[in-house]
Amino acid sequence: MIIIGELINTSRDEVEPAVKERDKDFIQKLAKKQEEAGADFIDVNCGTLIKEEIEAMEWLVKTVQEVVEVPLCIDSPDPAALRRGLEIHEGKALVNSITAEEERYQETLPLIKEYDASIVALAMDDGGMPQDAEDRIRVATQLIEDLSADGVPKEDIYVDPIIQPIGTDEKMGIQILNSIDEITTKYPEVHITCGLSNISHGLPARSLLNQTFVLLAMSRGMDSAIMDPLDERIMALITAAETILGNDQYCANYIKAAKSGILDV
Amino acid sequence: MSKLEKVTEAVIAGEVEQVADLTQEAVDAGEEPSKIIKEGLIAGMDIVGTRFKANEMFVPEVLIAAKTMHAGMEVVKPLLTEGESSSTGTVLIGTVEGDLHDIGKNLVIMMLEGAGFEVIDVGIDVPAKEFIEAIKEHKPDILGLSALLTTTMPAMEEAVAAVEEAGLKDQVKIMVGGAPVSKEFAEEIGADGYAPDGSTAADLAKEFIA
Numbered sequence: 001m002i003i004i005g006e007l008i009n010t011s012r013d014e015v016e017p018a019v020k021e022r023d024k025d026f027i028q029k030l031a032k033k034q035e036e037a038g039a040d041f042i043d044v045n046c047g048t049l050i051k052e053e054i055e056a057m058e059w060l061v062k063t064v065q066e067v068v069e070v071p072l073c074i075d076s077p078d079p080a081a082l083r084r085g086l087e088i089h090e091g092k093a094l095v096n097s098i099t100a101e102e103e104r105y106q107e108t109l110p111l112i113k114e115y116d117a118s119i120v121a122l123a124m125d126d127g128g129m130p131q132d133a134e135d136r137i138r139v140a141t142q143l144i145e146d147l148s149a150d151g152v153p154k155e156d157i158y159v160d161p162i163i164q165p166i167g168t169d170e171k172m173g174i175q176i177l178n179s180i181d182e183i184t185t186k187y188p189e190v191h192i193t194c195g196l197s198n199i200s201h202g203l204p205a206r207s208l209l210n211q212t213f214v215l216l217a218m219s220r221g222m223d224s225a226i227m228d229p230l231d232e233r234i235m236a237l238i239t240a241a242e243t244i245l246g247n248d249q250y251c252a253n254y255i256k257a258a259k260s261g262i263l264d265v
Numbered sequence: 266m267s268k269l270e271k272v273t274e275a276v277i278a279g280e281v282e283q284v285a286d287l288t289q290e291a292v293d294a295g296e297e298p299s300k301i302i303k304e305g306l307i308a309g310m311d312i313v314g315t316r317f318k319a320n321e322m323f324v325p326e327v328l329i330a331a332k333t334m335h336a337g338m339e340v341v342k343p344l345l346t347e348g349e350s351s352s353t354g355t356v357l358i359g360t361v362e363g364d365l366h367d368i369g370k371n372l373v374i375m376m377l378e379g380a381g382f383e384v385i386d387v388g389i390d391v392p393a394k395e396f397i398e399a400i401k402e403h404k405p406d407i408l409g410l411s412a413l414l415t416t417t418m419p420a421m422e423e424a425v426a427a428v429e430e431a432g433l434k435d436q437v438k439i440m441v442g443g444a445p446v447s448k449e450f451a452e453e454i455g456a457d458g459y460a461p462d463g464s465t466a467a468d469l470a471k472e473f474i475a
Contacts, residue, residue, distance in 0.1 A: 011445065047414075048445050050418055050445075050450070076415070077415060077416045127365075128365040128367065128390070129365055129367060129368070164368055165324065167323065167325050168324060168325075168328065168368060168372070170325070202323055202324030202325070203323050203324065203325070204320070204323055
């Protein structure tokens with residue numbers, strides 16, 4: 001499971017002032033904690049700082065990379081902010097995100113190629129957000145085919161089927177699970193990721209829904225998530241699920257995790 | 266429990282099946298249609314809105330309550346005399362140009378309708394020009410603008426500017442919302458108000474009308 005740590009995002013109350021004031025210590029601690037908890041990428045998003053986003057992105061990438069070994073997930077809908085982040089990022093970054101919207105696709109594609117980055121591909125196009133499994137499969141297929149034709153290796157593509165709340169549509173969960181299934185069957189090399197917690201928006205006891213959803217989605221082929229790696233319970237469940245799904249040779253990782261105490265949650 | 270209280274309770278409990286009968290009973294008992302709407306149906310949604318904000322009710326419950334209120338409305342609306350309106354006011358709402366998100370906007374619509382507003386939904390990816398045309402056509406009391414992307418927030422600013430240029434700023438109050446939007450941004454671009462969620466949007470709309 002490829003964990004993309006989501007905590008460095010200026011839409012979170014305590015992060016925005018830290019980025020604005022260039023609080024290096026706060027950001028570096030938050031990055032380090034996520035890496036130690038098992039994040040494979042550290043997401044950096046400063047989109048709420050309109051007009052200062054580009055400079056803030058540069059500072060974030062530099063500041064975070066000073067203290068972590070794992071690569072970053074450079075997160076912005078603005079190609080100019082993505083470019084600045086990629087320019088100074090060391091190693092192979094993940095870009096969040098491209099869509100099948102014509103203009104956004106054309107503006108983002110050259111960046112991925114120039115900096116040899118991996119890419120999160122959101123299953124939406126100029127027609128809007130996907131409504132059902134069919135929309136998700138159709139748009140994901142188009143994105144995978146177009147990106148491949150444009151020279152992006154399939155292993156570098158992280159399809160995000162777009163998680164919408166089951167609170168407004170009780171069939172949303174099954175629609176998403178079915179689309180994950182179909183996309184991974186068709187394209188085994190492609191990764192599937194998602195913003196996990198959207199599924200439970202507007203409902204009580206959200207963490208139970210998030211935990212259950214991640215396990216069901218993993219069983220259908222999802223192999224990545226944009227989430228809070230400091231949530232020990234969900235991390236332990238993911239470790240156990242990997243073992244059950246046959247992705248843990250000799251159950252070595254599970255045993256190691258148990259001995260270290262991180263499963264005692 | 267009075268007939269009106271029963272209607273209110275049905276809305277809160279989301280009893281879509283029963284609400285039409287209960288509303289009809291109130292009509293048969295001689296209650297004024299406008300009173301049934303205000304003190305029965307909308308009163309129920311007011312309580313739903315309050316409980317939603319207090320985390321005592323959740324999105325699917327609000328959805329079913331709104332549906333229940335509409336089912337009750339179907340019974341009383343035809344009975345209103347001419348000149349009597351069932352609506353608190355009219356809100357024209359849409360997601361700004363370049364932005365295709367609609368879930369947040371739809372939740373806001375649900376809460377506004379629950380508060381008794383008539384809502385005209387002009388959809389997603391709406392250019393400033395189309396907002397202006399729609400305002401001229403529908404003459405709403407309030408314009409609601411949604412943006413979910415930092416890259417489309419400038420389009421929100423353009424829409425507000427277009428309203429001003431068209432000389433319509435005195436006719437409509439503008440409220441804005443969406444994940445990256447803030448109170449400061451709303452003030453900066455000259456909107457009249459900002460709401461972080463659906464029930465706050467409904468409260469704000471009521472303030473505008475008052």
